[in-house]
Amino acid sequence: MHHPFVRTPISAVVAAVALGILSSPVIAQNQRGASEIEEVAVVGSRIKRSDEVVTSPVQTLSADDLRVSGSVSIGETLQELPSVGSSLNGNGSAGTSHGSSSLNLRNLGENRSLVLVDGHRWVNGAGTRGFRDFVDLNTIPQAIVERVEVLQDGATAVYGADAIAGVVNIHTYRDYDGADLKVYYGAAGEGDRETASLDYLWGTNYDGGNLMVAVSHTDQKPIFTQDRxxxxxxxxxxxxxxxxxxxxxxxxxxxxxxxxxxxxxxxxxxxxxxxxxxxxxxxxxxxxxxxxxxxxVGPLQRTSVFARNRTELTDNIEFSVEALYNRRESDQLFxxxxxxxxxxxxxxxxxxxxxxxxxxxxxxxxxxxxxxxxxxxxxxxAQEVDTLRLAAGLEGELRNGWSWDAFVSWAQNEADFISYNxxxxxxxxxxxxxxxxxxxxxxxxxxxxxxxxxxxxxxxxxxxxxxxxFTGRDRNSAEQRDFTFNVTGDLFTLPAGEVAFAAGVEYREESGEDRPDSYVQADPRVNSYQTTTSAPRDGTMGEYNLGEVYAELSVPLLRGMSLVQDLTLDLATRYSDYSTFGDTTNSKVGLAYRPVDDLLLRGTWAQGFRAPSILEMFEGARSTFLPVNDPCNGGGEGLVGCAAVPDSYVQQGPNVPGEVGGNRNLQPETSENTSFGLVYTPSYLEGASLTLDWYGIAIDDTISTFGAQNLLELCATTGQRCDYVSRAANGEILNIVDGPINLNRTEVKGMDLVARYGMETALGGLDLTFNASRLLDLTQESTLPDGSILVEDKVGTAASRESFPEWRASLSAKLSADKWSASYTARYIGTTEESVADESYGIPAVIYHNVSGSYDVQDNLNLKVGINNLTDKQPPVSLTNLNINFDQNTYNPVGRFLYMQVNYSFDS
Incomplete structure (x- = not known):
């Protein structure tokens, strides 16, 4: 089915740009001097800029920032940012990530955080009992990452759905020339968690182009419960x-x-x-x-190969083609x-x-x-996940100085899920x-x-x-096809400067398929329970497509006046048409005001949109075990929902049978994002900068699970939703049905502060960075069956596999000389409080200290050694995180970790 808007605005933009290309004479080779500042598009906008007047807060992490702690994956590093909440990682066995790595910006969930690579979408993850609805960072090899930009603001108008909490744009090396080999080995102080990694990056410039190849392999060993x-x-x-x-x-x-x-x-x-x-x-x-x-902590192996070739077709048109293959192997023990x-x-x-x-x-x-x-x-x-991504792009410049790019990609994550014994x-x-x-x-x-x-x-x-x-074998996959076309340039000149413009179209197809083992799904023939001990679930598949068109304007209102060095208005709007939900339009307004050279004030208002994911809508019903504390234990002492439970009933274990699955009646989420902030770069203190931003995000029709524990307590105390809980005559829980629903509203507010200072000392250059996030409000509202509103304020609380401390922060210091450097970082996770059987228990703050040092043995040989978690800090005890005793999505259970890394650069 063709959507009307695809035949008009999109085709018009494509035709106009194509006409401009064909009608313009070939542009002479760029004669700009080397001193001219290159225009680039910073995450949060498709407009290329040569200044720092951006209305949205963006944090940039350089290659040194990403590798300061000696991590071997991009996920490990990004999950430690103060603005990132509890995220899936390799910790634990039961009910965890199954080898994937997620990013949970603003504590709003990984499927509300958009992950881009070089400004383009990445395929959703696979490799658990069903596909994922977020990007698995373990499918992106760290060896190809040059820097990362984190947009801490809503960006639906610019990038489309899923960017409610923010955007992470991972930049890969573009013009790499040379060869670099990195060999890494580390182990925990207890002698386990051995980690070995080998990265090889090679690139060469040739007449009119660049070829780059990256190969990497990482092997991480597990830690067993009895060893801590x-x-x-x-x-x-x-x-x-x-x-x-x-x-x-x-x-x-x-x-x-x-x-x-x-x-x-x-x-x-x-x-x-x-x-x-x-x-x-x-x-x-x-x-x-x-x-x-x-x-x-579970074992993980990753092997990847990435190649990209960029070729100048003409003086002003470049063609690129790239391919990635990544294999991830992980497993869990039960x-x-x-x-x-x-x-x-x-x-x-x-x-x-x-x-x-x-x-x-x-x-x-x-x-x-x-x-x-x-x-x-x-x-x-065990999971065996294969990621394959193929992409090609064209980019060029028009006679009037405008630039354009077209990009097409196909990607697939395909996973085998093998259940042994x-x-x-x-x-x-x-x-x-x-x-x-x-x-x-x-x-x-x-x-x-x-x-x-x-x-x-x-x-x-x-x-x-x-x-x-019996050995069960499931297979699932996620697939993406994406086409984008963008054009940007200056429309006309106002007294305060050029009015910059960007527009583009995007067409995207997303699909997912889950094929569980047919024997597991079969009806039992000898017993009456189930065919195997593997949890049966319904297979499923789902897909949708969408077409989008967007436009951006950056309008300089005032410039060069007393107390108004610069005043810029940014506008953006995006029209999207989904095959599943129809159309939606979302807009964004931003204002940047620089009263004096040292100070930038900024603010944004943005609409957000997130359609229910394929997983949320189409996931097949599956049986599982859910960790709960049954409030009806011992008869429930007169609780209305426990009236039929005998006093003799005793919960036999913490895990009870449950059923989870998709909900095809879900409706899209909408959001409203607001932010205000400042950037202060004092001229009297060279090398210093301070950014401070306040944000507020309100989501309506939030898609979430109510939670098995919440369902039990709601039923026990009010008698509501008891039809989701099945019990035997003796009170034993036979099944809890817990799936995604549209809750009323979620609201989060907070503040971010980043302070940097660089100076020269007698020992060398010293760079200091302090980064802190304060969570002011995280409220979730849901309508109960009787029409009343249940309001939960999560700030300062902790629950199963998630924590919401008021404060998170990090501090880093790096001292560098000609041949050596030394680094210190500290990460702070604030206090929280958990509730167990109506009793509250405080969880103390945790600080992790990391140190490292590097030395250039030769011009092309560098040796680095480091210790993470210097004081061997263990996670705080948690009683709500049943069985493993700590929040595995928030804290690091490895303990002290020592590593060594050797970098060798070959002569180019």
């Missing part, structure tokens, strides 16, 4: 049961003396076929740490397969000596085996029946073939393990 005191034992308690298993069945009372309703277990190492080996369960002694040997055997789920242990030494069948409704299949091994989920529950159920198929209807020939009787009363044999072991 903080994570060795989950603070929310161990799981009830033993590796040998806890058996419950009323028939056992007839064959075992001292049988208790709590069940019986076997003494370790004893003969399970002898009744004397079995004893009543001791609730205090018989506990199992299912999180032993999980990851505190406990061995958890308890699943219940009589109510169709499991039976036959009265057969091959599988049962007691001479009675176990099949009653009270039959239950609580065991972890330790003999099968720990479950391991799961259990085939149908095979297990048949094995427990001693392979007797007589009572089973339907075709189970594939399951019965090679059936091995499974005896749970003794350690499993290798044959038993091979028969019931």
């Amino acid at each position: 005191e903080l994570t060795a034992v989950p603070l929310n308690g161990l799981s009830a049961g033993t590796i040998e298993g806890v058996f419950r069945e009323s028939n056992l009372a007839s064959v075992l003396d001292g049988y208790a309703s709590a069940g019986v277990t076997r003494d370790p190492g004893s003969d399970g076929s002898v009744p004397a080996s079995w004893r009543a369960v001791d609730a205090e002694a018989d506990q199992f740490n299912r999180y032993y040997n999980n990851y505190v 406990s061995s397969a958890p308890p699943v055997i219940r009589g109510s789920r169709g499991f039976v242990i036959a009265n057969d000596p091959l599988v049962n030494p007691f001479g009675v069948e176990f099949s009653g409704s009270d039959f239950r085996v609580d065991n972890y299949f330790d003999d099968v091994g720990q479950r391991r989920n 799961q259990i085939d529950l149908d095979r297990l159920a048949l094995g427990l029946r001693a392979c007797d198929t007589s009572a089973i209807g339907g075709d189970i020939a594939d399951i019965a073939a090679g059936c091995v009787p499974v005896n749970l009363f003794e350690p499993l044999t290798g044959e038993m393990v091979d028969y019931i072991n």
Whole structure:
């Protein structure tokens, strides 16, 4: 279907520029002197400028800034910016990033932060149980990054949707000439988290062009829970049961003396076929740490190849083509397969000596085996994510000095998700029946073939393990096609200067597909629960396309007057037409006022828009486990939503069954962004600058999950939304349905301060930078079923995998001489408070200290050594972050980390 606006404004702009190219004579080679300042487009505007009069706050990170702490990924560095909130990283196992790295600007979520590379969109991530709706920074190799610009303001009018919280523009090397090899090795003070990296960057200028190639490989080893005191034992308690298993069945009372309703277990190492080996369960002694040997920080391998060729077709037209391949391998460790055997789920242990030494069948409704299949091994989920991106571009200049560019790209993230050491529950159920198929209807020939009787009363044999072991294989992908055309130049001259203009069109297609393992999805044929211990989910696919046209103006109002050195008005508007939601227009107004040379005052007002992502709309329903504290535990002490829960009910473990998925009834988000700030560069203090900005972002129809814990508490205390929570007659939670919905409103306000000072000392040049962000307000409103409004103020609070401290800050100092340099950085995360069972617990502030030093051994050989987290600071304890005991999306659990890096530059 063709959209009308695509046939008119877009075609008109393209035609006009094409006509200008064809009708203009070839421009003579640029004769500008070397001293002339190059015009560039700074993130937040498509207009090329030669001055610093920008209305929006932009923070630029140089190559030195990005590599000062010796990080091996762009995500690790950007996540430490004070303006970035809790973000997905490599920490933890359960429910985490599955190897991806995100950026959460302004604490508004990674899918409201737009990530660009050289001003162009990057494909969304993949590699978890379903595709992502944000850019995975682990798909962008750090070796090609020259600098990063962070726009801390809304930019929907300039770049389109998803730029509500801000924009990160990652610039790659453009005219690299030479060859550079970087070898890196580091390890934590505990001897783990070994990290090795190799980057090779090569480029050469040739007659009329430049060719660049970058190759990199990084290998990061894991840290295990038992190797850190903080994570060795989950603070929310161990799981009830033993590796040998806890058996419950009323028939056992007839064959075992001292049988208790709590069940019986076997003494370790004893003969399970002898009744004397079995004893009543001791609730205090018989506990199992299912999180032993999980990851505190997971392993990660990345390999990438990037190539770009730029060629001058004429004196004023350049053609470029580039390609990237990136492979990411990551995995997570979990406990061995958890308890699943219940009589109510169709499991039976036959009265057969091959599988049962007691001479009675176990099949009653009270039959239950609580065991972890330790003999099968720990479950391991592995991701293999391949990123492929191809792009080509043209750029040039017109006779009147205007410049234009066209860019087209195709990119895809494709992931294999492999689940090792799961259990085939149908095979297990048949094995427990001693392979007797007589009572089973339907075709189970594939399951019965090679059936091995499974005896749970003794350690499993290798044959038993091979028969019931299952490996699941899912595949998912995200794909993007994008075309942009931009033109910029000066329209006419006003008394205060040139009126600058930019306009352009963009057409983009986004799609995602999730193909879960068909066997996992199949209906069970022997048991009545599910086919395997892998969580089933519905496969899904979704796509949308959009066409956009935008225009920008930069109007100099006044210049060169007393108390008005410069007054500039910036205007931008963008029209977008979505195949899923129709059209929308969003605009932006900015004003920059320089009363004197030393001071710039600026302010912006902007509209924002974010359409629901493919993931939010089309994600297939999947089963999972959600960490919660059940308020109905023990009957709920009279809570209205716990009336049907018996007093005898005790929550058996912190993780309960849940279901998450997409919501096709979602509506788009809209936002209003406001910012005011100043830039002060005192002439009396050369090398000093100060920027201070206030921002406010209000989002309507916020798309968010209500949260499993919130659903439970809302149901318990008010009786509302209890239909999202399913319970058994004994009170046990059978399922919680938690998916994305449009909440009423989210509002965030804050302030940013960046102070820089550079000076010469007797030892060398000293550069100081202080960067701080203060969160003034973060309020989320949602309408409850009774029509009342629930208002949550998150400033200073902490919850599961997210923290909202009022203050975040960083300080860096670098001293440089001819052959050596030394650096110190400190990162501050302020205090927060978490609530557990209506009790509040304070989480203290944390400061990480990093030091490094480098020395030029030769002109082309540099050696760098450093220590991150010099004081070996561990994350603060958190009781809401169940099982791992700290907020893994906010704090660094590695501890002291030492590294060495060697850079060798080859003669060009």
